[in-house]
Amino acid sequence: MKLDTKIPQGKLEEKWRNYQVKSKLINPANKKKLNVIVVGSGLSGAGAAATLAELGYDVQCFCYQDSARRAHSVAAQGGINAAKNYQHDGDSVWRMFYDTLKGGDFRSREANTYRLAELSAPLIDHFTQQGVPFAREYGGVLVNRSFGGVQVQRTFYARGQTGKQLLLAAYSQLSKMIRAKKVSMFPRKEMLDLVVIDGKAKGIIVRDLVSGDIQRYAADTVVLATGGYSRVFRLSTMAIGCNGSAIWKAHKKGAFFAAPSFTQIHPTALPQSSEAQSKLTLMSESLRNDGRIWVPLKKGDSRKANEIPEEERDYYLERRYPSFGNLAPRDIASRAAKERIDAGYGVGRLKNAVYLDFKHAIKQFGLETIKDRYGNLFTMYQKITGVDAYTKPMQISPAAHFSMGGLWVDYELMTTIPGLYAIGECNFSDHGANRLGANSLLQASVDGYFILPNTINNYLASEIKETTVDTDHPAFFEVEKEVKEYIQQILSIDGNKTVDHFHRELGKVMWQECAMSRNKTGLEKAITQINKIKESFWSDVKVTGHSLELNTELEKALRLADFIELGLLMCTDALEREESCGAHFREEYQTADGEAVRLDDQYAYVSAWEYSNGDFKLHKEELEFEFVKPTVRSYK
Amino acid sequence: MKVAFRIWRQDNPNEKGGFKEYQVDNLNADMSFLEALDHLNELLVLRNEKVVAFEYDCREGICGQCGVFINGRAHGPHDNVTTCQLHMRSFQDGETIVIEPWRAKSFPVIKDLIVDRSAFDRIIEQGGYISAKTGTAPEANAIPIGKEISDRAMDAAACIGCGACVATCKNSSAALFTSAKINHLNLLPQGQPEAYRRVIEMTAQMAKEGFGHCTFTGACEVECPEGISITNIAEMNARYFKAKIFS
Numbered sequence: 040m041k042l043d044t045k046i047p048q049g050k051l052e053e054k055w056r057n058y059q060v061k062s063k064l065i066n067p068a069n070k071k072k073l074n075v076i077v078v079g080s081g082l083s084g085a086g087a088a089a090t091l092a093e094l095g096y097d098v099q100c101f102c103y104q105d106s107a108r109r110a111h112s113v114a115a116q117g118g119i120n121a122a123k124n125y126q127h128d129g130d131s132v133w134r135m136f137y138d139t140l141k142g143g144d145f146r147s148r149e150a151n152t153y154r155l156a157e158l159s160a161p162l163i164d165h166f167t168q169q170g171v172p173f174a175r176e177y178g179g180v181l182v183n184r185s186f187g188g189v190q191v192q193r194t195f196y197a198r199g200q201t202g203k204q205l206l207l208a209a210y211s212q213l214s215k216m217i218r219a220k221k222v223s224m225f226p227r228k229e230m231l232d233l234v235v236i237d238g239k240a241k242g243i244i245v246r247d248l249v250s251g252d253i254q255r256y257a258a259d260t261v262v263l264a265t266g267g268y269s270r271v272f273r274l275s276t277m278a279i280g281c282n283g284s285a286i287w288k289a290h291k292k293g294a295f296f297a298a299p300s301f302t303q304i305h306p307t308a309l310p311q312s313s314e315a316q317s318k319l320t321l322m323s324e325s326l327r328n329d330g331r332i333w334v335p336l337k338k339g340d341s342r343k344a345n346e347i348p349e350e351e352r353d354y355y356l357e358r359r360y361p362s363f364g365n366l367a368p369r370d371i372a373s374r375a376a377k378e379r380i381d382a383g384y385g386v387g388r389l390k391n392a393v394y395l396d397f398k399h400a401i402k403q404f405g406l407e408t409i410k411d412r413y414g415n416l417f418t419m420y421q422k423i424t425g426v427d428a429y430t431k432p433m434q435i436s437p438a439a440h441f442s443m444g445g446l447w448v449d450y451e452l453m454t455t456i457p458g459l460y461a462i463g464e465c466n467f468s469d470h471g472a473n474r475l476g477a478n479s480l481l482q483a484s485v486d487g488y489f490i491l492p493n494t495i496n497n498y499l500a501s502e503i504k505e506t507t508v509d510t511d512h513p514a515f516f517e518v519e520k521e522v523k524e525y526i527q528q529i530l531s532i533d534g535n536k537t538v539d540h541f542h543r544e545l546g547k548v549m550w551q552e553c554a555m556s557r558n559k560t561g562l563e564k565a566i567t568q569i570n571k572i573k574e575s576f577w578s579d580v581k582v583t584g585h586s587l588e589l590n591t592e593l594e595k596a597l598r599l600a601d602f603i604e605l606g607l608l609m610c611t612d613a614l615e616r617e618e619s620c621g622a623h624f625r626e627e628y629q630t631a632d633g634e635a636v637r638l639d640d641q642y643a644y645v646s647a648w649e650y651s652n653g654d655f656k657l658h659k660e661e662l663e664f665e666f667v668k669p670t671v672r673s674y675k
Numbered sequence: 676m677k678v679a680f681r682i683w684r685q686d687n688p689n690e691k692g693g694f695k696e697y698q699v700d701n702l703n704a705d706m707s708f709l710e711a712l713d714h715l716n717e718l719l720v721l722r723n724e725k726v727v728a729f730e731y732d733c734r735e736g737i738c739g740q741c742g743v744f745i746n747g748r749a750h751g752p753h754d755n756v757t758t759c760q761l762h763m764r765s766f767q768d769g770e771t772i773v774i775e776p777w778r779a780k781s782f783p784v785i786k787d788l789i790v791d792r793s794a795f796d797r798i799i800e801q802g803g804y805i806s807a808k809t810g811t812a813p814e815a816n817a818i819p820i821g822k823e824i825s826d827r828a829m830d831a832a833a834c835i836g837c838g839a840c841v842a843t844c845k846n847s848s849a850a851l852f853t854s855a856k857i858n859h860l861n862l863l864p865q866g867q868p869e870a871y872r873r874v875i876e877m878t879a880q881m882a883k884e885g886f887g888h889c890t891f892t893g894a895c896e897v898e899c900p901e902g903i904s905i906t907n908i909a910e911m912n913a914r915y916f917k918a919k920i921f922s
Binding site: 086089090093104105106107108109110111113114123125161163164165167168169170172173174175176177178179180181197198200203204207210211212214215217218224226249276278279280312313315316317318320321419422423425488489492535537538539540581582583584588589590591592 | 686687702703705706707709710711713714716717719720721723724725726728729730731732733734735736737738739740756760762764785786789791792793795796799800801803804805806807808809810811812813814815816818819820821822825826828829832833835836859860863865866
C-alpha cells in the first residue's frame with residue numbers, strides 16, 4: 040500500500056491556502072444531517088467538538104473522566120508557542136517552522152510543520168477571545184518567555200498553568216455547544232473498539248464506566264483525540280487514566296501506527312522516591328529559563344547542595360552546549376542528565392536526580408520576580424517534597440512525557456482508515472523525533488480548532504450521498520459481541536497477580552530498554568520479556584468484581600492489555616531504526632563525544648506499521664525535504 | 676508504616692452504605708495518600724475482594740478529579756491541597772484514617788468514594804463561557820488588559836472544579852465555584868457583552884441543582900486547593916445585584 044500524504048502543491052507558504060481553496064464544502068442544511076463522533080475531550084477533542092458543532096455538524100463527544108474538564112491537557116504547565124513576534128526579536132512563521140523541524144531532527148513533514156507554525160498566531164487570538172488570562176505587561180499587552188531549543192521569546196503562558204487555562208477555555212466553548220444541543224457529551228464512557236463498515240469508520244463501542252454496559256454509537260465519521268500513551272512506561276508524567284487503547288484498537292482494525300517508539304523523556308520531572316510510586320510529577324520546562332542545572336564535580340559527593348561551592352559544581356548543560364545552555368532541547372537535556380546520573384554523579388536519596396538551582400536568578404531578579412514567574416511551581420514542589428526551593432535547589436530527574444508517535448495521518452489528519460481521523464497527541468504529525476517545549480498545546484489546539492474543521496468536510500461531502508449507518512447494522516453487533524467476550528475472558532482468568540504488578544513489570548522493561556537510550560541487544564531482550572509478560576498476564580492476572588458495575592480494576596486491566604501489545608510495537612520500531620535521531624538514541628550510532636548520529640540516506644522516512652495477525656509490517660513514508668536542507672542538529 | 680483505613684463502602688447509589696476498616700502494612704512516608712489506597716486495593720484483589728472505588732486522574736493537583744473527606748476534612752489535614760498531593764508523612768504510624776466521599780445532596784454517591792459532580796458542568800453550561808465562534812477573534816493585542824485585572828481574572832480562573840468547597844460547606848453551597856467562574860469572565864473585556872446574563876443564569880442553575888446558600892463561614896477557602904478567596908463570593912453578589920438592576 041502506497042501511503043498518500045495528500046500534501047498540496049505549491050510553495051510551502053501557499054500549501055494550506057491551496058488546500059482550503061480546493062477542499063469540498065458542505066452547505067449548512069446538509070451539515071445538520073452529518074454526525075461526528077469525537078473520542079476525547081482534551082484540547083484537541085474539545086476544540087474539535089465545539090468548532091464542528093459551531094459549523095453545524097451533530098457531534099457526540101466521549102471521555103473516560105467524570106467531566107470534560109479533566110482531560111490531561113490540563114496538566115501542561117509552561118506555555119504555548121506562537122509566531123507573533125511581539126518581542127520584536129526576529130521571530131517569524133518561517134523561523135518557528137524551522138525550529139520545529141530541526142527540533143524534531145528532520146523526521147517530520149515540512150508541509151505539516153509549516154502549517155503548525157502558520158496557524159499559531161491566530162490561535163493566540165482565539166484563546167484570548169475565549170477569556171484565557173494570559174500573562175500581561177502592566178501596559179496591557181501579552182508577555183512571552185523562551186523555551187528549550189529556541190533563541191527567541193515566543194511562548195505565551197498563564198502562570199504555570201497554561202494547559203489548564205486553555206483546556207478550561209475549550210471546555211467552556213464545548214459547554215456552550217452542549218447547551219445549544221449541538222454536542223451530546225458522554226463523560227465516563229470509554230471507547231473499547233472501532234466499528235469499520237465497508238472499509239470506513241462508522242462508529243465505536245464504548246463501556247459505560249458507571250453501569251458497565253457495552254453500548255454502540257454510530258456516526259458518519261470518527262475522530263480520535265485520545266492523547267498520548269506514555270503510561271506504557273507506567274511511571275510517566277501522564278494522568279493515571281491516560282491510555283493507548285482507542286488508537287491501539289484502531290490500529291488493529293487497519294490504521295497504521297507511525298513512529299511508535301518516538302517518546303519524549305522530559306528532563307525536569309521529580310525523581311522517583313519509592314517502588315509504590317504511581318506517577319512522576321512534571322516541573323515545567325519554563326523553570327529552565329531561570330534555573331541552572333548542575334551536579335557535583337565529585338562523584339558521590341555527600342554534602343548538601345548549598346555546601347558545595349561554585350567551583351565544585353558541574354553545570355553540565357552550559358558546559359556541553361554553550362549556546363543553548365540550560366535551554367537545550369528536551370531529548371538532549373534528558374540524555375545529558377542520564378549520562379551524569381549513570382556515571383555516578385546523581386544526587387538525592389536514591390542518587391537518581393540532578394539539581395535545578397534558582398540561587399543566581401533570585402540574586403539577579405529578586406525573590407518577588409521569581410515568585411511571580413513560577414510561584415505555583417515552587418508551591419507544588421514544596422507540597423510534594425516538603426522542600427522550599429527558594430532556599431535549596433530542586434531535585435529533578437527525567438521522566439516519560441510525550442508520545443511523538445501515534446496513528447499515521449495524512450495532511451488532512453485522516454488515518455489509513457477512511458473516515459477515521461486522529462488529532463492531537465494521539466497522531467504522528469508535526470513533531471518528528473522530538474517535540475519542542477510549548478508545541479504540544481499548540482498542536483493539539485491547531486489540529487482541533489483549525490485543521491480538522493477545514494478537512495473533515497472534504498470527506499463528509501461525499502458521505503452525504505451514502506445511506507447513514509445506524510447501530511442496528513450487523514457490524515455493530517459483531518464488534519459489541521467481541522468486546523463483551525474479551526471482557527469476560529479477562530475476568531475469567533482469576534489468577535494470582537494484580538494488574539499493577541504487570542504494569543510495573545512492563546514499565547521496568549520499557550524504561551530500561553526503550554527510553555532515553557536503546558541498543559539492539561536490549562531491544563531484542565525487551566521483546567522477549569514483553570512477550571513473557573503478555574503470556575503471564577493472560578494466565579495469571581486477577582480482576583475482582585464483575586463487568587456490569589463500576590469496576591476500576593477492570594478498566595486498568597483493559598488498558599494494560601493494550602499497553603503490553605503497544606510496548607511490543609514500540610520496541611520493534613526502535614529496533615528497526617538503526618540510527619539516532621531526536622529522542623531515539625541508539626547507542627550504536629553516536630559520535631566519540633556522545634552526540635547522535637543521524638543517517639539521512641537510509642532513515643529519512645516515517646515508519647508506518649500495519650497490524651497483521653499479531654505481527655507488524657513496516658511501510659515507509661519517505662520524507663522529502665524540498666524547502667530546507669536537513670543539517671546536523673547542533674545546540675553547541 | 677502501618678495504618679488502619681476506615682473507608683465508606685457503598686456498592687451503588689441505592690444501597691445504604693457503611694464504614695469498613697482495613698489494616699494496611701508496609702506503607703512508607705513518601706507514598707502519596709492515593710498510592711496507599713492503590714496498595715490497599717492490590718491487597719484486596721489478592722484477597723478476592725472488590726477494590727475500593729475512588730477517583731483520580733492527573734495525580735499532580737490540577738485536574739480536580741480526586742477528592743475525599745479524610746478525618747473529617749475535605750482533601751485531608753492540610754489547607755489548600757488536593758487529595759492526590761497529600762502524602763503519608765502527614766499521618767502517624769498506627770493511625771486510624773477515616774475516609775468518606777464528598778457529602779452533599781447535589782453530589783450523589785455513585786460508588787464507595789466516587790460522587791457525581793455533573794451539577795458543576797451544568798452550571799458552566801449556563802454561561803460559563805464567552806459566546807464567540809472559532810474564527811471570529813480579533814488580534815490578541817488589540818484589546819489591552821491591565822496586569823492587575825488580568826491577574827485577578829487569573830486568580831479566579833485557577834479553580835479546578837474538585838468540589839471541596841461544596842463538600843466542606845455546612846450548607847453545601849457552590850458559591851465559591853460559581854463565583855470564581857463568573858468573576859474570571861466578567862473581569863475581562865471579552866466577557867462584558869454577556870456579563871449580566873452570565874451571573875443571573877449561572878446562579879439560577881446553582882439554585883436549581885439544590886446547592887445551599889452561602890452564609891459566609893469561610894470554610895471553603897481553607898480547603899480550596901487553589902486558594903480561591905471568598906471575596907469572590909462577595910464580588911459575585913455585587914455583580915448579581917448590579918445585573919438585577921441594570922439588565
